[in-house]
Amino acid sequence: MRLSGIVIGSVGVAGIVTGVIFSLKSRSIANEVTADNARHTYDRSKDDRGRRYSNFQWMGYTLGAALLVDGGFLYYLGYREAHAPASDSLSFAPVLLPGGTGAVLQGRF
Numbered sequence: 001m002r003l004s005g006i007v008i009g010s011v012g013v014a015g016i017v018t019g020v021i022f023s024l025k026s027r028s029i030a031n032e033v034t035a036d037n038a039r040h041t042y043d044r045s046k047d048d049r050g051r052r053y054s055n056f057q058w059m060g061y062t063l064g065a066a067l068l069v070d071g072g073f074l075y076y077l078g079y080r081e082a083h084a085p086a087s088d089s090l091s092f093a094p095v096l097l098p099g100g101t102g103a104v105l106q107g108r109f
Helices: 001-040 043-083
Strands: 089-095 100-107
Touching: 001 043
Parallel strands: none
Antiparallel strands: 089 100
């Protein structure tokens, strides 16, 4: 579980980095559009590209954060399982014998 947590968390970090990259691209295009407005020109494709990058930015942030939290949770569960004390175990097994049946209960407290 810890290895899965590390892998999923790493993918989450990559998603956040992707969000940052698209944020920088979106901001660059927004600055270009602002400069174009000052010159009274409009480029529809540039505006559409900026909106698309903005959407990708938020998808990267959202997905990356969710995967990072999930990866951390899986890592925590794996760590807790690996470091659980052995005294918390209890087992029960039915036993079939030639002359009847029985049960075995074993535990550590």
